[in-house]
């Protein structure tokens with residue numbers, strides 16, 4: 170193979186942020202392109218450090234604080250100007266200084282975002298007006314506010330959260346719906362089969378049998394032996410201390426066990442953080458106590474969803490690949506042509522996510538119970554503990570014991586996602602098969618090997634060009650102070666166990682290459698769509714799933730004092746709507762058509778497969794509607810973007 174455009178130029182523009190790596194988090198882009206920007210970064214950091222350490226006198230601190238506020242206003246004005254000009258012939262890229270060329274949002278994306286923001290602003294205003302003129306209890310205020318928000322959305326052609334209709338129909342969060350959401354809600358990534366390590370839960374209930382909703386008695390040990398017990402486990406929160414929770418907010422670490430009956434899952438018991446185990450109301454538990462326990466699970470689940478299933482496992486996990494691909498592969502390299510369309514706007518949305526989600530005072534800090542630092546730490550830890558192979562759908566399902574052979578007959582996320590996985594795997598095989606007839610071709614492709622080495626080799630072995638370079642005039646101690654000193658980078662890879670734990674940093678077989686590409690495309694398309702576009706449907710109705718509780722369920726006087734305040738509820742509706750409110754692009758239809766005729770032909774074949782999958786899922790959805798009263802539309806190919814861009 171011959172390549173015309175060696176990637177040297179790209180390397181200088183795509184550099185990793187050493188500060189994120191020192192925190193042992195996912196590899197992020199260093200968003201300061203060019204020496205001038207780098208100097209501005211250094212000045213900003215030195216100023217912030219001096220302020221934090223109280224090294225500046227009060228007048229100078231005040232002066233710098235005001236200067237910083239003005240800089241922020243100026244930055245925001247740039248963003249607004251950029252948005253305004255997006256409807257003209259002005260190219261948005263021209264005003265973007267922190268992303269490499271070609272990585273900024275396009276004009277039509279910004280227009281879509283503006284439309285969504287306008288809708289959201291109107292819904293928020295209507296909600297606030299109703300709340301202001303409500304003189305009832307906080308519960309009544311929240312209800313009026315919520316109705317105004319949803320009705321405004323509907324008036325503007327959007328839908329209210331599907332789960333609000335389910336609650337209306339069933340009166341509350343029913344056990345049936347609580348169990349169904351483990352398989353078809355916004356977070357189908359947690360449920361797993363019972364393992365040996367779960368035995369203490371069963372032992373703690375002392376051989377008690379379970380009474381099912383239909384009054385049948387089931388022996389729990391027999392059910393475990395028959396592989397009929399499944400677990401939603403939130404042990405990722407186990408190390409969270411009370412000091413890491415924000416004042417007036419709470420998230421617990423419950424464990425929920427479900428029984429697999431002939432008609433699907435139903436809840437069997439919930440163990441609260443305190444260790445207390447509750448059975449469903451048909452076994453004598455007070456209805457109110459059981460509802461509090463379910464809300465504790467829903468809250469932990471939404472916390473896991475936002476931090477890990479959505480942000481960590483899709484947006485942030487893919488960033489290293491979005492950086493390494495243009496750094497190491499020429500633009501006409503087969504893997505570049507295959508993958509690059511699936512990274513469209515990923516760096517741009519992640520950079521925006523830094524401000525809207527992860528920044529100080531941003532959504533994560535405003536809505537979730539853990540402090541911002543604790544939340545980032547949870548993301549980082551989960552990322553480091555997840556092996557790259559686990560991003561493969563069949564592996565993930567097998568590890569969790571919820572594959573098609575698990576006995577769970579109807580698992581909408583799994584069943585639809587497998588269709589997409591298989592179609593993507595076939596497309597990847599045909600695409601790359603043209604260039605890699607055997608393993609030797611993979612081993613002897615220097616670009617491919619450099620790409621794999623960058624992603625999988627220990628950071629401390631990396632070439633300096635992977636990181637921003639402090640100017641030569643900068644005293645070395647200042648570089649250390651602003652974290653640009655690269656001497657103390659940790660000795661672990663950007664992507665754990667990439668491509669395998671046995672031979673990190675090296676691709677040796679064609680099959681490995683195909684697996685890697687399939688995993689990346691699947692994560693950037695179907696996986697992100699499943700966890701992203703379901704957010705408002707299930708998290709946009711706080712009585713279904715609050716992002717935080719006001720206190721531990723046992724201490725709350727009522728469900729009303731357990732759930733977030735009306736202000737928090739509005740903020741949660743806004744965030745979940747904004748995050749699922751723009752659907753830009755479609756799998757199989759990259760916005761920049763391939764110039765290679767062979768690539769185009771394979772893309773057309775993929776589109777045909779996706780059309781067949783669309784028909785199949787539509788037909789499944791008819792049955793789901795009949796059975797559950799709700800469908801699972803998130804993996805219809807026509808609704809899956811080609812990349813992570815929101």
Ligand SMILES: [Fe+2]
Nearest residue numbers: 479484701815
């Ligand atoms: Fe997203």
